[in-house]
Amino acid sequence: MGQFLKQTFASLIGSLAGLLLFSGLGISGLVWLLITATLPEKELPIQAKSILVFDLATEIRDSQLPTNLQQAIAGERQNTMTLRQVLESLEQATKDSQIVGLFLDGSKEGIGDSGYATLAEVRTALEKFRNHGKKIIAYDVSWSEKEYYLASVADEVILNPMGIIELNGLSSQQIFFKEALEKYGIGIQIIRVGDYKGAVEPYTRTNFSSENRQQTQALLSNIWQKFLTNVGESRKITPQQLQTIADKQGLVNPEEAKQSGLIDRVAYYDNVVAQLRKLTGEKGEQELSFRQVSLNSYLAKNIVTTKEDVSQPQIAVIYAEGSIVGGKGSIEQIGSDRFVKDLRQLRENPNVKAIVLRINSPGGSATASEIILREIILTKAKKPIIVSMGNMAASGGYWISTGASQIFAEENTITGSIGVFGLLPNIQKIANNHGITWDTVKTGRFADTDSPIRPKTNQELAIYQKSVNQTYDLFLNKVIEHRHLSREKVQAIAQGKIWSGTEAHKIGLVDRIGGLEDAIACAAETAKLGNNWQLQEYPQQRNIETEILDRLLKVQTSEQLTSLDPITVEFLKFKQDLADFQTLSDPKGIYARLPFNFDFD
16 A cells, blocks of 8 residues: 555656646747757758759749648648749749759649639749740649640640640639528628629529620630630640630540640650659669759748848838738738738838739728728828739729729739629528517617618618719729729729720720739839849748747647549538628628639639
């Protein structure tokens, strides 16, 4: 018994000592342990005659995502890069004598959600690399259209013998909720201005209206024509020939692809590796490896972020990516309060001489858009502010663009959509069907107008329509004032109609065709900075220490998605459509937004 008590006491003392040790370490000690675990291994310098490997499964975003702690602890790299990181890496590699070629590796999963406007900028950087005399080799088991859009730049495009090339054109599918809402007893009342404001159609129709179908067809045709032109020039095939292939074949097998000039060679991956080994000058037995450096690793080795030099003027790039909402918003939204605060700080920072506003947004809250625009106008009064439109800058995204000194867009940017709508849901029927009723006491006819428990009366709808009309007129006036266009012209190109960057340039909605780097160069020129400036990006990514602390104090979970079957993919799209209801938070219930999740493939 005495021995048992001794062992028990010793165990208790050991446990208390461990607890005291842990307490002594505290949160900071645990953070230090985690940081130590996440430090990358020391990497060797880039060897001479190396191949830069561009994994086409990399998702290219405008701004950085928060650090993925789970991947960091596991020692994995996020397969995501910003557009500027990709462009900077390719520019550096173009000049780097250690890099003798580029391998576009499409053998993994697809190119993700990167839009054609983003890919157009990357494609231009690849052309510069090739024109500098360095070889580009592209390989895939099966080329999707987005992947092939980049791969067509290569000196040699290679396809696996079991592969195919997708060349069947672009399509856009819209989900419609009307009958589902009616079935489950959820009422939706719509108020809008503009024949082309298609964002409301999912709730009022079961298919495209003729106006929305017309504008969507025109937009897809413009983007597809850009695809045909670019690919045709690189592959020495006319757009008409490419269109014939799309209409008659759609999915092209390897031999047909070679005969038509879409690819140069049919080969296996090991054959491609052997070719790359010749390029690097490696000898010996053939192996499934070659002297290489990934685009991500090359960025870490060569693109060094310089510390802020207060003596040197700065150009600030601030990212507006996601739906526009009131308040702070989430990390993937443009929260008006947070964005205005960041913009105000840049305006008041004497070191910042010019600002580039990169917009990639379908719009959102009209009120939040106007709040942001006001801050942009105040900023422009003190220093140049140049807008660079990404894949889309439409509706509210265009609203906030109008106050800029200059607006840049890619040819396949989606923009315009100058129109507004109101969405008024009610749950009366579904509640009544389940035995739930309400009664109301009020002191005025319209005291419960904002209640979601019943439909709006005709008088109330008239009030909302008046508010929507006023908001639409405000939108028009902003475009008229800041774009220096006549009212007649703006009224003709508004009404919620969407435009490609090419068409928007023709009608005066944007000033110049060009990408992010062009906008940055314009900012430097407008501010008369010459070559004496440095670039800063906002919002700046939080460091790993801050991320670890946040996760310790508030546990978060995230879905890690790998390859998905087509049904699951469609379900996730449906889930995202439903999630967009959460962005409908405008205090007046009025929105300037594209059709939800406007996408095409």
